[in-house]
Amino acid sequence: MGDSTSVMGHWVNHSYAPASDGGVMESLNPLDDSVFAKVAEGTPEDIDKAVQAAHEAFGSYKDSSTNEREAWLCKAAELLEQRREEFIRLLMEEGGSTRKKATFETNKSISFIRAAVGMVRHVSGKTLPSDYPGRISMTWRSPRGVVAVITPFNVPLIKASRLCANALATGCTVVLLPSEEHPVISLKFAELLKDAGFPAGTINVVTGNGYNIGDSLTAHPLVKAVSFTGSTVVGKHIQKLCAEHNKHVTLELGGKNPLVIMNDANLQKAVEGAVRGIFMHQGQACVSSSRVYVHRDIYPKFVEIYAKVVSGLGMGDLDDPETIIGPIISDRQRQRVKRHIEDARDKGATIAAGGNWEGNRCAATVLLDVTSDMAAFREETFGPVVSVYPFDDFDDVMREANDTSYGLSAAIYTSDIELAMKYAKGIEAGMVHINSPSITDEAHVPFGGVGDSGFGREGTEADLEAFTELKWVTIQA
Incomplete structure (x- = not known):
């Protein structure tokens, strides 16, 4: 980008909005620490506005048809493929990726969105035997609601594409808090999802320092699930907050592999x-x-x-x-x-x-x-x-x-x-x-670790459970 004068706002309800207090922070090109872009520096009030927007959108989005969600996800993958070079350059100039790594990440992100398409028709339950004659016993899955997605600087597009697409596939809406060291690519990804047809409020992005506003997001009463990727210290703090508020949480943390x-x-x-x-x-x-x-x-x-x-x-x-x-x-x-x-x-x-x-x-x-x-x-x-x-x-x-x-x-x-x-x-x-490296990932696998490396798993099958509630229903004849 290289424009040190204009400021990118938060992405809320399909439009950019400045920070509530006018705060601005710089995103630096790590190659020489020059200013790559200026973005809004979020406040707890900004977090609340984004969550409220996501919650309001959830009221109707949860009832969107499988055809609609499949079409929007397919279009998102198609657009990312068309705009591949734009996102490769963002990864290089904002995050210091080499072309080889940036190309790998962009291609992997396209595959993650395409894999999420298959999730749409797997938000399902099953029939169960019953102890009582004439009773029909069944389960079904319902989207949890607003999902908080907190992404790291190292693979911001991979994490945004996987976690946002998977949440949207299940009928949830999203508030994304990207790393303060790599925020612009998440804003551009949210724009892409708008262009793909996702309704306003389904994807929202608040930029800022997670140390200052992260708790406002994870502890917000309207946030029903949290998916965090980052350091073990911060992950354990988020886990405590989620435990206090009885929220589902997935943590993908550090490693010494x-x-x-x-x-x-x-x-x-x-x-x-x-x-x-x-x-x-x-x-x-x-x-x-x-x-x-x-x-x-x-x-x-x-x-x-x-x-x-x-x-x-x-x-x-x-x-x-x-x-x-x-x-x-x-x-x-x-x-x-x-x-x-x-x-x-x-x-x-x-x-x-x-x-x-x-x-x-x-x-x-x-x-x-x-x-x-x-x-x-x-x-x-x-x-x-x-x-x-x-x-x-x-x-x-x-x-x-x-x-x-x-x-x-x-x-x-x-x-x-x-x-x-x-x-x-x-x-x-x-x-x-x-006989292959530890640095391996695929869209559908259960990705995650144990101990200080995390809690729960990411992936299409794992996220079906992470982003939905299982409900038991009976009908007595």
Whole structure:
């Protein structure tokens, strides 16, 4: 965009509206911290207006026909495909995505909307046997009402497309609170849904700092379900609020995901999986493989190849398809990444690759000899930093892999299917991938984790339950 004078307002009832107090905040291009856009900085009053609009729209939208919702979702996918380049550029210029990542995210978002079309006719119940003669016993699903969707900076279009489309497919309406570091793309996505035919008030977006206005949204009495993606600390706070108000909540939080490479693994594929598993979007992904465990028999060879490949990862123009590493989103996050690297170096870790910076970009970094007293050992770095550990015994590596409060995604490379299944059963994670990277997702799968990685699951089937209430009905003949 690059216009530092105009201000984008909140999106409420199919039109832009300024903040109630006139507040404005800046969205920065993380490549050089220049002002990408100015948007309204929301207040609790703005949140209330958006929720009220969504609640009013729900009164009629819940009774919209399956044909209508299918048509609107199909049109939304079609429009996103037509406007693909616009959204790719937004991901690059507002969020620091490389073209490769931005293209992947946009294409994935199109598939998520198309998958939501199939949900429309699966908002259904079933007949049940009854203890009483002549009684017809049945269940049906009804949309919960207003859904609060809170999205992160790293995959804002993926999360908005999946969660908003799934909620709309069930007959719910939405208030979306995007990350303050990547708000414009959510406003443009809401505009796209208007153009697709969704009625006014069904999709609303309030921009602002979640620290200041998030509680006004999650605790609002008219919000009936909350879907949050973000940090574990904030997620636990939201979970407490939802518990106090008896709301359904889905949390997709952080990860410290293990990748295990056995001595019988295909080394080339394992290296490729370890590269993609951590360095996509410069490590800013909850499902990144930030811990890599390699059998000692192949550890020296793996490190040699891995460090060489990682050292060659492109840090050029974001438009270049060969560029893999883009900028870290904000100064606060850059300081976290720097602290983890410097702390590891000061305490004796070996830097096999990277460790240096070019502007706001951290080179892909491989740490060896990481010990438990280092921040990178347990904390989520959320940057292009990976720790590689040798191991001798499968049982030992299982204990090490499970030695974390997180439990989102895990992966293993091996030719032994029996061992792979033993790993899949024993690892404490919500998702396990055999001979493929931990950074994997599809529209219909139950996406989510355990422990500090989340609560509940996302996906077409999971969101049918998250966004609807199950009602039991009987008819006595």
